[in-house]
Amino acid sequence: MNIKLINKLDYLFFGHFINWAYPMYKRPKYGYQHYYILFFHYWIPQKLFRLNPKVKWPVHFTSKVISPQNITKGVNCDPGDGINTYIQANNGIIFGNDVELGPGVKIISSNHDSQDYSLHIKCNPINIGNNVWIGANAVILPGVTIGDNVVIGAGSVVTKDIPSNSVAVGNPCMKIKSL
Numbered sequence: 001m002n003i004k005l006i007n008k009l010d011y012l013f014f015g016h017f018i019n020w021a022y023p024m025y026k027r028p029k030y031g032y033q034h035y036y037i038l039f040f041h042y043w044i045p046q047k048l049f050r051l052n053p054k055v056k057w058p059v060h061f062t063s064k065v066i067s068p069q070n071i072t073k074g075v076n077c078d079p080g081d082g083i084n085t086y087i088q089a090n091n092g093i094i095f096g097n098d099v100e101l102g103p104g105v106k107i108i109s110s111n112h113d114s115q116d117y118s119l120h121i122k123c124n125p126i127n128i129g130n131n132v133w134i135g136a137n138a139v140i141l142p143g144v145t146i147g148d149n150v151v152i153g154a155g156s157v158v159t160k161d162i163p164s165n166s167v168a169v170g171n172p173c174m175k176i177k178s179l
Contacts, residue, residue, distance in 0.1 A: 014039045024056040026075040092125030102136035109142050
């Protein structure tokens with residue numbers, strides 16, 4: 001593998017700092033994203049300007065992650081690193097490995113109580129399997145389980161469990177094809 005000098009310098013100047021600043025960030029050393037981009041687009045807004053400061057992985061400055069302590073994530077999965085993502089993990093969210101979220105995805109793990117809007121209803125955590133891609137502006141609702149090797153279409157509203165090895169789209173989201 002022939003690595004360019006610019007990539008080596010990028011890792012030398014910014015890579016060690018990013019690895020120290022984000023201990024839960026697990027990506028390939030070269031070839032995924034330039035470390036200077038992570039520094040200027042993620043670290044400065046997140047750590048210096050205190051946007052999503054409690055999250056231990058890179059979160060884009062236009063995204064919002066609520067209750068990050070209730071999120072369990074695998075490798076090659078950084079919820080909130082895309083633009084305009086909203087993740088509310090009051091009841092917990094479990095992400096598998098290799099999960100990618102499109103721009104504008106909303107993942108909501110608890111609803112408000114209809115009698116008292118200041119309270120959240122308890123339910124099971126959202127469980128998202130391995131090798132899952134969720135398209136732009138999709139909404140994942142509380143208590144849903146998404147299996148392994150699943151594609152969720154853009155604009156879908158996932159209200160029920162999605163089986164493994166499938167493509168699902170629509171409102172409400174339904175399986176349309178097997179992989």
